[in-house]
Amino acid sequence: MARFDEAFKEEVRARNDIVEVISAYVKLERKGNRYVGLCPFHSEKTPSFHVVPDGQFYYCFGCKASGDVFTFLMEREHLTFYEAVVQLAKRAGIPLPREERTPEEERAYRERRDMYAALDLAARFYHHQLFTPAGKPGLDYLLGRGLTEETIRRFRLGWAPGRGMLYRALRDRFPPQILQKVGLIVPRRDGQGFTDVFYERVMFPITDLSGRVIGFGGRILSGDGAKYKNTAETPLFVKRHVLFGLDQAKEEMRARNQAILVEGYMDVITPHQAGIRNVVAPLGTALTDEQCRIIRQQAQQVIVAFDMDTAGQLATLRGLQKLYDSGCDVRVLQLPEGKDPDEFIRTHGAPAFVERIEQAVPLIEFRLSRALPSHRRPTPEEMAKAVEAVAQVLVDVRNEVVREAYVDQVAERLAGDDPLLKPDLKRAIDRQLNRLLRRGFQHNLPDFRNNNRGPGLPASPGPTRPRPVDVPVTMAELAHRSERILLRLMLEHPGLLRLVEAELGEDPFADPCHRQIYAAGRALLAEADPLAGGSVIARLFDRLPDPEVRRVLSELAAEPMLTTDPEKEAADCIEKIRKHRDSRRLEELENQIRVAAAAKQRVDPAIWNEYVALARKLKSSRS
Ligand SMILES: [Zn+2]
Numbered sequence: 001m002a003r004f005d006e007a008f009k010e011e012v013r014a015r016n017d018i019v020e021v022i023s024a025y026v027k028l029e030r031k032g033n034r035y036v037g038l039c040p041f042h043s044e045k046t047p048s049f050h051v052v053p054d055g056q057f058y059y060c061f062g063c064k065a066s067g068d069v070f071t072f073l074m075e076r077e078h079l080t081f082y083e084a085v086v087q088l089a090k091r092a093g094i095p096l097p098r099e100e101r102t103p104e105e106e107r108a109y110r111e112r113r114d115m116y117a118a119l120d121l122a123a124r125f126y127h128h129q130l131f132t133p134a135g136k137p138g139l140d141y142l143l144g145r146g147l148t149e150e151t152i153r154r155f156r157l158g159w160a161p162g163r164g165m166l167y168r169a170l171r172d173r174f175p176p177q178i179l180q181k182v183g184l185i186v187p188r189r190d191g192q193g194f195t196d197v198f199y200e201r202v203m204f205p206i207t208d209l210s211g212r213v214i215g216f217g218g219r220i221l222s223g224d225g226a227k228y229k230n231t232a233e234t235p236l237f238v239k240r241h242v243l244f245g246l247d248q249a250k251e252e253m254r255a256r257n258q259a260i261l262v263e264g265y266m267d268v269i270t271p272h273q274a275g276i277r278n279v280v281a282p283l284g285t286a287l288t289d290e291q292c293r294i295i296r297q298q299a300q301q302v303i304v305a306f307d308m309d310t311a312g313q314l315a316t317l318r319g320l321q322k323l324y325d326s327g328c329d330v331r332v333l334q335l336p337e338g339k340d341p342d343e344f345i346r347t348h349g350a351p352a353f354v355e356r357i358e359q360a361v362p363l364i365e366f367r368l369s370r371a372l373p374s375h376r377r378p379t380p381e382e383m384a385k386a387v388e389a390v391a392q393v394l395v396d397v398r399n400e401v402v403r404e405a406y407v408d409q410v411a412e413r414l415a416g417d418d419p420l421l422k423p424d425l426k427r428a429i430d431r432q433l434n435r436l437l438r439r440g441f442q443h444n445l446p447d448f449r450n451n452n453r454g455p456g457l458p459a460s461p462g463p464t465r466p467r468p469v470d471v472p473v474t475m476a477e478l479a480h481r482s483e484r485i486l487l488r489l490m491l492e493h494p495g496l497l498r499l500v501e502a503e504l505g506e507d508p509f510a511d512p513c514h515r516q517i518y519a520a521g522r523a524l525l526a527e528a529d530p531l532a533g534g535s536v537i538a539r540l541f542d543r544l545p546d547p548e549v550r551r552v553l554s555e556l557a558a559e560p561m562l563t564t565d566p567e568k569e570a571a572d573c574i575e576k577i578r579k580h581r582d583s584r585r586l587e588e589l590e591n592q593i594r595v596a597a598a599a600k601q602r603v604d605p606a607i608w609n610e611y612v613a614l615a616r617k618l619k620s621s622r623s
Pocket residue numbers: 039040041042049060061062063064065
């Protein structure tokens with residue numbers, strides 16, 4: 001555990017608004033007193049992730065993820081609490097206090113810091129080289145591709161000079177273990193020390209969402225070897241998470257609600273220079289689940305500008321289908337003569353590219369156009385093949401109405417000059433489709449994580465709440481529900497504490513989670529200046545380490561407050577809780593009396609008296 005003092009944590013929390021912090025990861029939309037977006041912790045199409053600025057906490061109705069600004073960063077970025085506090089302190093420009101860390105924390109913290117620092121210094125080194133005589137081939141190449149010096153600086157492009165130069169420049173600053181761990185150097189084949197991974201290449205620094213360098217791509221200009229080479233997988237450079245250009249593109253992606261996916265580094269940089277700034281490149285054209293999630297969090301429409309003829313077709317389509325399945329409007333942009341966006345913009349200009357973006361076709365239409373025969377008079381065999389291929393595409397359309405519309409459209413196109421064929425073709429496609437749909441649900445089951453129906457049914461469009469606000473049926477449920485409402489009221493109106501204590505005593509709740517929350521809240525209020533530094537809920541989180549209790553607290557806090565008269569509502573709850581408590585006590589007393597009677601023992605008169613009084617009270621309250 002880190003040992004920041006309470007005041008420091010509060011300052012860091014107070015100066016990092018949770019909505020701002022989370023907005024860097026999730027596209028949030030304001031809904032009343034909260035912000036709603038797609039959950040970054042589970043896959044979903046309908047937003048169930050809530051961020052409540054008043055309480056400075058988040059809560060997901062789908063997967064129940066919850067917490068404050070610190071836990072968000074810890075979970076999203078896989079940080080320790082310590083690292084999360086440090087990162088947020090930095091973000092807000094708050095200097096860190098000098099304090100003790102465990103040797104283990106200190107070691108891990110220093111190593112990570114050194115790894116980022118080494119990569120940053122390497123990026124500077126390469127960038128600097130570009131403007132020296134040694135880097136002239138690199139600079140000539142980049143200028144020759146139409147980049148301005150400003151763009152070169154913005155993307156920190158560079159030149160890796162002769163083999164061993166980087167290691168020589170960095171070895172006095174960092175131990176070889178660090179440089180090797182971030183993928184900058186490798187041991188020499190002869191076992192004599194280390195040498196550079198990249199040399200005589202144009203260097204493209206690859207950054208994370210916040211702009212820190214995590215790896216490099218290097219392009220060779222002449223000689224043998226692969227044209228492009230990327231940093232190998234490292235603790236910081238995890239390829240399946242990486243989208244080149246994301247930190248430069250994220251704002252524009254959110255603002256336009258549109259992302260453009262391209263293949264190469266230059267395909268990101270050239271459009272950016274031309275003012276098209278919502279462009280990113282996954283490293284490879286087969287999108288991973290993580291990349292899909294990142295894209296989906298920034299934008300709903302995705303324009304794919306891959307070269308669909310060369311990009312490993314099936315894997316690419318599967319990745320794009322994943323995006324489509326996650327609710328994105330995926331469109332395919334095709335450029336003439338297999339040009340890539342970089343080339344296209346250099347020859348035809350940015351306006352022509354923007355025009356192409358507007359003409360991009362929906363993914364399903366693109367796939368259908370490939371499934372249909374290219375000429376007007378297909379043979380019966382070609383027709384049968386097309387029907388099969390078309391069904392293969394349409395099986396991926398989940399919405400039945402949309403699917404039927406496509407079947408109609410495709411049958412018409414296939415029928416061509418002979419409209420009489422259309423009904424037959426429609427039936428043929430439907431037959432294939434039904435066969436595939438049946439098989440599909442048996443063999444590749446849809447995602448059921450978001451609902452609790454059995455297999456065999458398509459996933460419901462949105463997550464269902466596993467704990468819906470049911471109408472309570474028993475007195476126990478009624479009392480439990482009242483406890484929740486009462487706690488919820490007290491979170492908003494701490495002044496109710498006195499009323500609750502006067503009516504129900506110092507231990508008013510039965511549910512163990514509610515008791516912990518109540519106890520923590522009471523302790524908080526007992527402090528001299530309870531409301532200084534952050535909201536009640538945020539501070540309660542700090543005092544309640546048990547994840548189950550935290551879950552209940554966030555669930556509570558996320559419930560809307562509907563009352564206009566909190567005191568009356570509280571009194572109602574107190575009444576229900578007391579009634580339940582009384583009837584439980586009555587049962588207990590009855591039991592004692594029964595046991596005593598069975599054992600032929602004399603019943604304590606105090607028990608009798610209490611029993612009679614309680615029974616009378618409950619009877620009168622019922623009538
Ligand atoms: Zn979730």
